[in-house]
Amino acid sequence: MISIDQYINQGKEIIENVLKNQLSNHHFPSSLHQSMTYSLFAGGKRLRPILLFASYDTFAQDTTKVYKTAAALEMIHTYSLVHDDLPAMDDDDYRRGELTNHKVFDEATAILAGDALLTYSFQIITEDALLSDEEKLFIIRSLAQAAGPEGMVAGQILDMEGETKTLSLEQLEKIHELKTGRLINFAIIAGAFLAGVKDEKLTHLKTFAHYLGLIFQVQDDILDVIGDPEKLGKPVGSDVDKDKSTYPNLLGLDGAKKQKETYEKQAKQALEKAGASEDSYLLELLYFFGQRDH
Amino acid sequence: MISIDQYINQGKEIIENVLKNQLSNHHFPSSLHQSMTYSLFAGGKRLRPILLFASYDTFAQDTTKVYKTAAALEMIHTYSLVHDDLPAMDDDDYRRGELTNHKVFDEATAILAGDALLTYSFQIITEDALLSDEEKLFIIRSLAQAAGPEGMVAGQILDMEGETKTLSLEQLEKIHELKTGRLINFAIIAGAFLAGVKDEKLTHLKTFAHYLGLIFQVQDDILDVIGDPEKLGKPVGSDVDKDKSTYPNLLGLDGAKKQKETYEKQAKQALEKAGASEDSYLLELLYFFGQRDH
Numbered sequence: 001m002i003s004i005d006q007y008i009n010q011g012k013e014i015i016e017n018v019l020k021n022q023l024s025n026h027h028f029p030s031s032l033h034q035s036m037t038y039s040l041f042a043g044g045k046r047l048r049p050i051l052l053f054a055s056y057d058t059f060a061q062d063t064t065k066v067y068k069t070a071a072a073l074e075m076i077h078t079y080s081l082v083h084d085d086l087p088a089m090d091d092d093d094y095r096r097g098e099l100t101n102h103k104v105f106d107e108a109t110a111i112l113a114g115d116a117l118l119t120y121s122f123q124i125i126t127e128d129a130l131l132s133d134e135e136k137l138f139i140i141r142s143l144a145q146a147a148g149p150e151g152m153v154a155g156q157i158l159d160m161e162g163e164t165k166t167l168s169l170e171q172l173e174k175i176h177e178l179k180t181g182r183l184i185n186f187a188i189i190a191g192a193f194l195a196g197v198k199d200e201k202l203t204h205l206k207t208f209a210h211y212l213g214l215i216f217q218v219q220d221d222i223l224d225v226i227g228d229p230e231k232l233g234k235p236v237g238s239d240v241d242k243d244k245s246t247y248p249n250l251l252g253l254d255g256a257k258k259q260k261e262t263y264e265k266q267a268k269q270a271l272e273k274a275g276a277s278e279d280s281y282l283l284e285l286l287y288f289f290g291q292r293d294h
Numbered sequence: 295m296i297s298i299d300q301y302i303n304q305g306k307e308i309i310e311n312v313l314k315n316q317l318s319n320h321h322f323p324s325s326l327h328q329s330m331t332y333s334l335f336a337g338g339k340r341l342r343p344i345l346l347f348a349s350y351d352t353f354a355q356d357t358t359k360v361y362k363t364a365a366a367l368e369m370i371h372t373y374s375l376v377h378d379d380l381p382a383m384d385d386d387d388y389r390r391g392e393l394t395n396h397k398v399f400d401e402a403t404a405i406l407a408g409d410a411l412l413t414y415s416f417q418i419i420t421e422d423a424l425l426s427d428e429e430k431l432f433i434i435r436s437l438a439q440a441a442g443p444e445g446m447v448a449g450q451i452l453d454m455e456g457e458t459k460t461l462s463l464e465q466l467e468k469i470h471e472l473k474t475g476r477l478i479n480f481a482i483i484a485g486a487f488l489a490g491v492k493d494e495k496l497t498h499l500k501t502f503a504h505y506l507g508l509i510f511q512v513q514d515d516i517l518d519v520i521g522d523p524e525k526l527g528k529p530v531g532s533d534v535d536k537d538k539s540t541y542p543n544l545l546g547l548d549g550a551k552k553q554k555e556t557y558e559k560q561a562k563q564a565l566e567k568a569g570a571s572e573d574s575y576l577l578e579l580l581y582f583f584g585q586r587d588h
Contacts, residue, residue, distance in 0.1 A: 028443040032451045036443065083409060088380075088401030107382030108454055111405065112447050115377060115412065119442030122416045126435035133427040140434060141420035148413030149322040149330065153406050157326045160402055 004284040011050035015074060016041070018067045022124060028116070035105045035113035036120075039082050040075065043096040047289075048073050048187045051212075054281040055191025055205070066194050068128040069139050072121035073190070076147050077183060079117035082110050084156065118147075131194070139190055146182040155179025167245035173214060181213030188212070188282070197274070204274035208282070211267035215290050218260045221246040223293070225253060231294040260290055298578040305344035309368060310335070312361045316418060322410070329399045329407035330414075333376050334369065337390040341583075342367050342481045345506075348575040349485025349499070360488050362422040363433050366415035367484070370441050371477060373411035376404050378450070412441075425488070433484055440476040449473025461539035467508060475507030482506070482576070491568070498568035502576070505561035509584050512554045515540040517587070519547060525588040554584055 002010065019040055026033060049070035056066045085092040085100040086107060093103050102110035125131070125139050145151055155178030162175060188209040192202060225248050227236050247256035267286055276282060296304065313334055320327060343364035350360045379386040379394040380401060387397050396404035419425070419433050439445055449472030456469060482503040486496060519542050521530050541550035561580055570576060 026443070029448050029451045029455075031455065032443055032448060079409075083405055086382075086402075086405065088405060108380075109451070111377055111380065111382060112451055114409075115373075116443035116447045118409065118412055119438050119447065122434060123438035123442055126431050126438065133431055137420050137427055137430055140416060144413050144417035144420065148417055149320070149326055149410035153410045153413065154321075154323050154326060157323045157403070157406055161323075161325065 001279060004281065004288055007054070007281050007284070008050055008288070011053045012046045014053070014063070014067070015046045015049040015070050018071045019074060022068070022071050031105070031109060032113060032116055035101060035109045036117055038104060039078050039101045039113065040117070042098045042101075044074070044078065046074065047216075048077055048183055051184060051187040051282070051285060052191040054285055055188045056195045057191075058195070058276045058280040058282055059192055059197050060195035065130050066191060068124050068130070069190055069194065072125050072139075072143060073183065073187060075117045075121040075124075076143065076152075079114040079121075080147070080152060080156070082114040082117070086110060089156075089160075135194060138193060142186055142190060142193075146186040151178055151182035152180075155182070162245060165245075169250055172245050172247070172250065176217040177210065177213060180217060181210060184213040184216065185209040192274075201274045204270045207270035208267050208274060211263045211270065212286055212289065215260055215263045215267065215286065218247045218256055218263065219290055219292060221248055222253065222256055222260075224248075228293065264290055295573060298575065298582055301348070301575050301578070302344055302582070305347045306340045308347070308357070308361070309340050309343040309364050312365045313368060316362070316365050325399070325403060326407060326410055329395060329403045330411055332398060333372050333395045333407065334411070336392050338368070338372065340368065341510075342371055342477055345478060345481040345576070345579060346485040348579055349482045350489045351485075352489070352570045352574040352576055353486055353491050354489035359424050360485060362418050362424070363484055363488065366419050366433075366437060367477065367481060369411045369415040369418075370437065370446075373408040373415075374441075374446060374450070376408040376411070380404060383450075383454075429488060432487060436480055436484060436487075440480040445472055445476035446474075449476070456539060459539075463544055466539050466541070466544065470511040471504065471507060474511060475504060478507040478510065479503040486568075495568045498564045501564035502561050502568060505557045505564065506580055506583065509554055509557045509561065509580065512541045512550055512557065513584055513586060515542055516547065516550055516554075518542075522587065558584055 023033070023037055023040065028036070052066055052070045052073060053063050056063050081095060082101045084090050085095060086102055092100050094100060100110075101113060105113070121143070122140055125136050125143070128136060131139070147153065155175055158175045159179055162171065167175070185206060188205050189202060192205050197205070223232060224236055224246065229236050247259060251259060264286060268283065271280065271283060271286075317327070317331055317334065322330070346360055346364045346367060347357050350357050375389060376395045378384050379389060380396055386394050388394060394404075395407060399407070415437070416434055419430050419437070422430060425433070441447065449469050452469045453473055456465065461469070479500060482499050483496060486499050491499070517526060518530055518540065523530050541553060545553060558580060562577065565574065565577060565580075
């Protein structure tokens with residue numbers, strides 16, 4: 001077995017090659033292609049594809065089968081960042097230390113590049129020669145449910161509306177669950193489903209994914225208080241300034257850290273019930289996410 | 295047989311009921327739902343769903359089978375209008391005499407409502423109980439190809455880039471073919487495919503759809519010169535003012551009308567080759583589009 005760092009680097013290399021291949025054989029106008037490619041290769045950590053690989057690896061061999069699904073997932077994640085950064089939304093000039101899409105191109109191109117990535121993600125699943133029709137439809141349905149008005153987009157609306165109010169922990173968790181949790185859940189479930197996992201075991205994996213998503217968010221909030229701006233590629237303290245509802249703001253810094261540990265225990269239990277062995281990379285990724293510094 | 299006016303009204307009523315049902319049974323945040331619903335019911339002519347119904351009717355019985363596909367198509371068309379109207383794109387305050395989405399809600403909500411409509415359109419096809427898996431995947435693939443970076447979005451980018459140059463007739467047709475033609479083509483092909491039409495006959499229907507799309511655009515351009523602003527729900531002459539490449543600007547008003555007649559003949563021939571009978575509503579819709587006053 002390779003170390004978790006090696007596993008992550010390997011996954012990153014795989015997904016970047018898959019994305020490169022997918023985008024090289026295209027018939028898009030060149031400005032659209034440039035804008036899509038710019039954001040797809042703007043230094044993403046590729047966490048979602050890596051989770052998908054790890055979920056598949058936990059239950060089956062040869063991740064080649066999930067490459068296009070991983071690419072579709074990363075395209076959807078990327079489109080959401082491009083639209084999120086727009087002046088009418090978060091109005092961010094930088095992401096991961098790089099200029100955002102609409103700053104390099106223009107707003108209209110950024111809107112269209114996001115639309116194109118979203119649409120293309122569904123297209124490439126229909127063109128995936130390694131999946132059966134049933135598998136393709138499961139993936140498309142799950143991805144649309146996770147990303148659309150019942151999932152991520154719902155989370156973005158609620159997040160926007162919540163910016164001006166103080167939210168309860170329950171409301172905060174609901175928003176995170178929709179905004180970031182649903183795509184993380186998709187990564188875990190899609191990987192396991194394509195590896196042949198069914199029924200009750202999938203339900204336990206949903207529980208695992210639920211807590212993993214929350215851990216991810218708590219750590220994001222903690223890093224916004226104590227993180228290193230250099231490593232994060234963005235200023236810290238922006239959530240404190242905005243008086244936003246975050247875990248540290250609601251529970252204090254120590255309270256947030258304790259909450260994270262509770263989530264870790266619950267996630268680990270669910271993963272065991274799903275039948276994952278102790279050397280599953282999903283478990284290592286769980287701790288990795290909880291400790292990450294950017 | 296009912297008259298073409300009755301056929302259009304009947305199709306309009308059907309698609310609006312289907313959309314209402316589809317949107318009533320939802321789990322979306324209420325502001326998102328309101329924004330999506332606002333634009334879906336902002337007075338659209340429902341031309342694409344009606345074309346889809348007519349294409350299906352030409353080759354089979356009982357259009358119930360294509361209801362969800364028609365709803366998905368209208369959602370994609372609507373999302374494209376919502377994003378097109380944004381300040382960063384065409385910056386339109388009115389459409390069909392009604393305030394545009396971002397004027398009623400705000401820009402962020404309009405962006406997200408468009409994203410939601412796009413994503414949800416794919417979701418409802420996966421949930422369509424009347425289609426086989428093979429049919430669902432054909433529809434999703436064709437719709438994504440028609441709407442995404444190889445289709446409509448490509449047309450929008452090229453249209454934007456073309457606004458500052460004088461285009462040749464060939465370049466102009468390419469843009470229209472992508473921007474409006476691809477979804478019209480989808481309507482025709484999806485209807486016929488779900489009615490069991492195959493192979494060579496589908497190819498002739500593609501040719502029909504190609505000319506139908508061009509007729510649609512020529513008439514749009516003509517109406518911008520000689521149309522009645524009351525009926526159109528928008529000011530006329532905006533293309534002339536902008537010194538935009540349009541059929542009348544390139545060929546003169548009479549030249550544009552002649553071009554339209556040539557397209558009509560070519561479309562009619564292709565429809566005959568596809569095996570449509572003379573009383574097909576597709577043929578009546580062809581003339582209807584060529585004569586419409588709004």
